[in-house]
Amino acid sequence: MRVLVVHAHPVEESFNASLFRMTVDQLKAKGHAVDPVDLYADGFNPVMSRDERLSYHDTGTNRKPVEDYVDRLLRAEALVLVYPVWNYGFPAILKGWFDRVFLPGVSFGLVNGKVRPTLHNIGSILVVTSYGGSRFRTWLMGDPPRRIANRMLRATIKPGGRVTYLAHYEMNLSTDQTRQAFMTRVEHALDRI
Template sequence: MRVLVVFAHPVETSFNAATHQAVLDGLAKAGHIVDDCDLYAEGFNPVLSREERLNYHDEAICRKPVESYVDRVLAADALVLVHPVWNFGYPAILKGFFDRVFLPGVSFELKDGKVKPTLHNIRKLAAVATYGGSRWRAMLVGDPPRKVTKRAVRAVIHPMARTVYLPLYDMNRNNAATRDAFIKKVSATMSVF
């Protein structure tokens, strides 16, 4: 299976970088072909420009600035997101990836004012997310990253797609044993993904 891994953290020595490596190791162990998209390392521009917004519904024009990313999404059989949760949401670079790449004609079509999901090549979805706050704090605000991943992103991929959400809450108070156990869980989950 061809797996697109989208990683969104600017620090190569972070715990998120370690979870990213665990994802890559686990997927390699399972024998998948991995397309590793490190948004920061690749210099992805998350800003949707005025021109892009004006041409948003013109599929021939709106794809051009992000054509290589669109091609990578369309070539994938599975999608794995690896990111921290900042201010109860995705990092801006990951939100911008969805804004600029999950376009009309890529992840959905508009027909008679209705949205029709089209990203049916994606048959598996996973997210590995780290939260500074506790699960309780995340739940108080509705845990937006979990909902966006498991509802909005899930809604545009194959209708029978398997979805896995691996969160590590309370990073601000976790100890080395908790972090190590999470890395092992991520690697094990990806090795059977």
């Protein structure tokens, strides 16, 4: 299976970066064709330009500034996102990747003004993330990243596609044991991709 793995953390020595490396290594070991994307290492610009916004609905030109990322997304059969949750949201670089890559004609089409999901090449999504706060505090805040994964992303991919959301909470209080237990959960989820 062709798996696009998108990572969004600026520190190479972080727990999140180790999750990214483990994910890529395990998927390759299982025989998957893995396409790793490290947005920070790539120097990805998350800011949509004025010209991009003006041509947003022009499916003949809208993908040109991010064509490589669009092509990689459209070749994928599964998507794995590895990132931390900061301030109850995505890192800006990942939010910008969604804004600039999930374009009309790529992840959705507009038919008579209504959105029609089109990213049907992707049959499953795995989210691997970490939060500084507790699950309860995150729940009180509405947990926007989980909602986006389970609602928007699920609606965008192949009908009936699977979305798995794995989160390590309370990173500020984590231990070697809690991090290892979470890595084991991720390994098991990768076996089912």
